[in-house]
Amino acid sequence: MFSGAQISLYPLTDGHIQVVTDALGALDPYQHRLRIETDDLSTLLIGPPATLFDAMGDLFVAACRGTSRCVLSATVSRGYPGEPADPARGPNRLVHLTAPIERRIELAVERLAGAPRKNQPVAAQFSLYPLEGVLPLAEIDGCIAFLKRSGQFDRSKPLCTKLRGDAGPVIAAIRESFLCFGAPGGHVALDMTVAAGKLAAAGTEAEGRPD
Amino acid sequence: MFSGAQISLYPLTDGHIQVVTDALGALDPYQHRLRIETDDLSTLLIGPPATLFDAMGDLFVAACRGTSRCVLSATVSRGYPGEPADPARGPNRLVHLTAPIERRIELAVERLAGAPRKNQPVAAQFSLYPLEGVLPLAEIDGCIAFLKRSGQFDRSKPLCTKLRGDAGPVIAAIRESFLCFGAPGGHVALDMTVAAGKLAAAGTEAEGRPD
Numbered sequence: 001m002f003s004g005a006q007i008s009l010y011p012l013t014d015g016h017i018q019v020v021t022d023a024l025g026a027l028d029p030y031q032h033r034l035r036i037e038t039d040d041l042s043t044l045l046i047g048p049p050a051t052l053f054d055a056m057g058d059l060f061v062a063a064c065r066g067t068s069r070c071v072l073s074a075t076v077s078r079g080y081p082g083e084p085a086d087p088a089r090g091p092n093r094l095v096h097l098t099a100p101i102e103r104r105i106e107l108a109v110e111r112l113a114g115a116p117r118k119n120q121p122v123a124a125q126f127s128l129y130p131l132e133g134v135l136p137l138a139e140i141d142g143c144i145a146f147l148k149r150s151g152q153f154d155r156s157k158p159l160c161t162k163l164r165g166d167a168g169p170v171i172a173a174i175r176e177s178f179l180c181f182g183a184p185g186g187h188v189a190l191d192m193t194v195a196a197g198k199l200a201a202a203g204t205e206a207e208g209r210p211d
Numbered sequence: 212m213f214s215g216a217q218i219s220l221y222p223l224t225d226g227h228i229q230v231v232t233d234a235l236g237a238l239d240p241y242q243h244r245l246r247i248e249t250d251d252l253s254t255l256l257i258g259p260p261a262t263l264f265d266a267m268g269d270l271f272v273a274a275c276r277g278t279s280r281c282v283l284s285a286t287v288s289r290g291y292p293g294e295p296a297d298p299a300r301g302p303n304r305l306v307h308l309t310a311p312i313e314r315r316i317e318l319a320v321e322r323l324a325g326a327p328r329k330n331q332p333v334a335a336q337f338s339l340y341p342l343e344g345v346l347p348l349a350e351i352d353g354c355i356a357f358l359k360r361s362g363q364f365d366r367s368k369p370l371c372t373k374l375r376g377d378a379g380p381v382i383a384a385i386r387e388s389f390l391c392f393g394a395p396g397g398h399v400a401l402d403m404t405v406a407a408g409k410l411a412a413a414g415t416e417a418e419g420r421p422d
Binding site: 158 | 215216217227282284291340370402404
């Protein structure tokens with residue numbers, strides 16, 4: 001199965017290029033497991049879907065060490081029929097996805113419990129797009145049911161779900177949403193935003209909660 | 212039809228909050244046509260789909276006046292059955308979408324020709340997700356065929372298509388992709404990134420092209 005991500009880091013500081021450059025070393029341990037290509041807008045990661053999220057988490061936390069305000073934005077996809085499958089990069093079907101949705105909610109909760117903390121408070125939001133399968137809304141509803149049990153749920157918003165907590169379990173909750181919902185071998189896409197520090201994303205002072 | 216966007220502005224400067232605050236006035240002319248709600252991660256716009264893109268373009272260009280490096284990131288959606296339809300906000304079916312795809316490619320090119328320039332060079336990339344309809348890949352292929360004729364096409368990337376040009380026609384090309392492809396009354400989502408100025412999005416110096 002093809003799976004990949006286009007990710008961008010936005011340090012909200014005059015020194016943003018240095019922050020990104022310094023953070024990149026966090027991807028070194030992934031060089032043998034992921035195809036990594038960068039241009040001026042984003043970095044492409046291609047590889048096993050769970051590994052994509054591990055790499056994103058490590059990169060983001062490394063960037064946060066260089067600035068008090070930083071955003072990671074990513075588009076993630078698996079199973080897109082327009083991209084070549086790569087057997088070396090992961091299974092063609094996520095076989096656990098053949099289980100009933102109630103079981104997959106349990107599975108996602110169980111898998112999330114092992115996520116290490118990263119000591120980096122974040123707010124995040126994401127949208128899940130099950131592009132194939134007979135009941136996409138049922139998959140989305142199942143995913144939201146999982147998120148409400150994840151300990152990271154902040155609230156539902158139009159078009160997306162907002163999470164809040166430590167970067168480790170928050171990014172892991174997005175990872176499990178991607179891995180446990182949608183068709184086993186079908187196309188699933190997700191877009192995500194993870195933010196650290198107080199920021200005015202599009203117009204207001206930040207909410208002022210402790211961070 | 213429900214249509215809306217969650218948009219975020221990321222000025223890559225220490226003064227990012229001031230840049231965003233100053234730019235927000237650009238949304239004032241839309242207050243009567245859009246529902247607008249902001250939190251610490253994004254601003255929600257709900258309204259007629261074409262108007263969403265006009266508002267995003269005006270907001271982004273206003274922010275660029277305050278900083279040399281700025282990114283707009285947005286998730287846009289129409290027809291999502293999980294959101295309430297609102298007859299006041301636009302038609303329930305985009306009737307031109309019942310035309311054959313070849314005709315819609317022509318229509319998108321024609322509509323794009325009227326897009327005013329904004330004198331703001333940008334690079335952009337986006338992904339289109341036709342979540343309903345019998346031939347989602349045919350819709351994506353048709354959209355790419357339109358983009359290659361748009362004058363704004365830079366290149367295809369895994370997971371997305373990259374554009375480059377003036378903010379006016381670039382954002383209009385994304386708007387026409389959203390309006391001219393996908394099922395007439397079905398769920399279509401899109402995520403987009405528009406960037407001005409040299410930036411290191413996720414790891415390199417910018418490409419160094421004139422901007």
